[in-house]
Amino acid sequence: MMVAKEHLMQFGIRPSVQRVAVMHYLLTHRTHPTVDEIYTALAKEIPTLSRTTIYNTLHLLCEHGAALALCIDGINAHFDGFTHPHAHFMCTCCGKVYDVDLDDASFVKRNTPHNASHITDAQLYYKGVCVDCAAKKSN
Amino acid sequence: MMVAKEHLMQFGIRPSVQRVAVMHYLLTHRTHPTVDEIYTALAKEIPTLSRTTIYNTLHLLCEHGAALALCIDGINAHFDGFTHPHAHFMCTCCGKVYDVDLDDASFVKRNTPHNASHITDAQLYYKGVCVDCAAKKSN
């Protein structure tokens, strides 16, 4: 929890109990959780917790660069506490979102659109079927 | 319209009046329209048109590879009738979606996730402010 608190302060975010809990969850669960998954998990620790707080907090984290919002499917947003350059792969079968390392991190920056005044976000998304789901299907 | 019909048939899609109209709209409007934009435009030609048909048709086009669904924001899907490899840039100010050419089209394929059995889609999205909006703001 200490790490999460310091993490927030480094990004200029005042560490309330709820914010620390959300940040801590993101740092200890690299599963790219949805709002609901975070809410369900944290509601056990903080019984008075509201879904709106999760939404508010995640917006705040994204604004300050402490988290990343992934719009990989049109269903619901996924969030990532790790903001170093990397891509994501979503299995359309089980819904899991995996990290994808890039062999050339400069590629995304290099191809920045010419008609952009400034870029706030760049994301590379893959969709398909993961090996786990493919194995289950062939059984 | 002839082009759109043949285009559909090449992808194994039976060319109904509505499907041809949607495909034709995508091929003649490179604006990455939303369902609502397509519906509003085509309802003038086809007064009995239903929004559901637009949804159904776009799903069908995407399944057969005749169109691309862009989930660049969480608000609503945008569609692209041009399926050659390219990225997209959305201006968070005016909402327009622009095409972005890539200097190395092999990059995306090369970085395909290791734990993927097979990939059905790969998209690179940029978000920011376009030069038009930046110019308006500075006035």
Add this chain to the structure above:
DNA sequence: AAACATTTTTGTAATCCCTACAACTAAGTA
């Protein structure tokens, strides 16, 4: 052509994610 089967379209109802907003609570300041 007629009868039948299949495909496609249509419209309504319902679902679900997310946001708006106002009241409540907690924290910081003088």
Add this chain to the structure above:
DNA sequence: TACTTAGTTGTAGGGATTACAAAAATGTTT
């Protein structure tokens, strides 16, 4: 303590999308 600001909570509402069943159109067989 009194006051001000910041943060949280819950409900209500908006808006994109889907489910579903009826209607219409198309294709097929006799």
